[in-house]
Amino acid sequence: MSSNKFSHRFSGYSIWVEPDAEQSSQLIEEMEFLRCKCGGIDAGLHRFVPHCTLLYNTSLDNYSGDEDTKTTWQQQGESMLRSCIHEFHRLASTINKTSSSSSNTVIQLIPTSQYYFPYPKTADNGKGFGCCISLLILETTPHLQLLHDIVRDRFPPDERHRKDYSGETNQEEEDGNESRFRPHMALVYAPQDHENVTSGWLERYTIQNEAEKRYMKWINVVKEGQKVDDDCNNQSRVSSAGWDAKYISLWSTEGTLDEWYPIVKLDLGKASG
Numbered sequence: 001m002s003s004n005k006f007s008h009r010f011s012g013y014s015i016w017v018e019p020d021a022e023q024s025s026q027l028i029e030e031m032e033f034l035r036c037k038c039g040g041i042d043a044g045l046h047r048f049v050p051h052c053t054l055l056y057n058t059s060l061d062n063y064s065g066d067e068d069t070k071t072t073w074q075q076q077g078e079s080m081l082r083s084c085i086h087e088f089h090r091l092a093s094t095i096n097k098t099s100s101s102s103s104n105t106v107i108q109l110i111p112t113s114q115y116y117f118p119y120p121k122t123a124d125n126g127k128g129f130g131c132c133i134s135l136l137i138l139e140t141t142p143h144l145q146l147l148h149d150i151v152r153d154r155f156p157p158d159e160r161h162r163k164d165y166s167g168e169t170n171q172e173e174e175d176g177n178e179s180r181f182r183p184h185m186a187l188v189y190a191p192q193d194h195e196n197v198t199s200g201w202l203e204r205y206t207i208q209n210e211a212e213k214r215y216m217k218w219i220n221v222v223k224e225g226q227k228v229d230d231d232c233n234n235q236s237r238v239s240s241a242g243w244d245a246k247y248i249s250l251w252s253t254e255g256t257l258d259e260w261y262p263i264v265k266l267d268l269g270k271a272s273g
Helices: 025-037 067-098 142-154 170-174 201-212 214-218
Strands: 013-019 052-058 111-119 131-138 184-191 243-252 261-267
Touching (some): 013 142, 025 214, 052 142, 067 142, 067 243, 111 201, 131 201
Antiparallel strands (some): 013 243
16 A cells, blocks of 8 residues: 555664764754655654664564563663674774774764665565665775674674575575675655655755765764864865764664664773773
């Protein structure tokens, strides 16, 4: 049945990397613009924080949703994420020594293109979201890949890596590419029958953004210790390749967008002892 309301029910629990909010205000403004253009709350488009998904639809054993179990899983989830952060900092130093990477361990979320992705309900053997997504493709940097691999090793398999998953990635499994990490940031999940989708506006807007690399304007940040003149001298502002990844977080992504909630969120820059 066609609808101009986004009503997809997502599944399970997800591990996200979230950018520094102080650096991503323009990105958030763009997401809000697209959300409103594609129907807003009346179209089922509730706000969500910008993020890069490391795992989607993973399970948490024995998590029933009651308060006692929720507290237990918050504690266990925090412990698992802290373990991931600690291991990341330990191994990232090795990457820094063997490559031209900076000596710090800050993960950058670097957009390389903006992409229009129709994802109807019929896609992936019925697992599609019933929407069209404008998203940013992110560079698979060594540090981001490392964090993904660590998280995948410590948490239960997610939808992409479970052996019972029967979507279109089966061919990739045959080719040995089922675990390839494709980092991205969704900007909007537009209902496939909304007028700004059926008219082609969202696709044209996304293509124009990509052609002009407009998203580069969303990632100009001032690094700590840098001074910015008051005379609007562009040379005084540091143009960063991407947003610094600030948090790693565990979310419940069960249900519709408005039902998502964070279980635990940790600062990526603080390694445990």
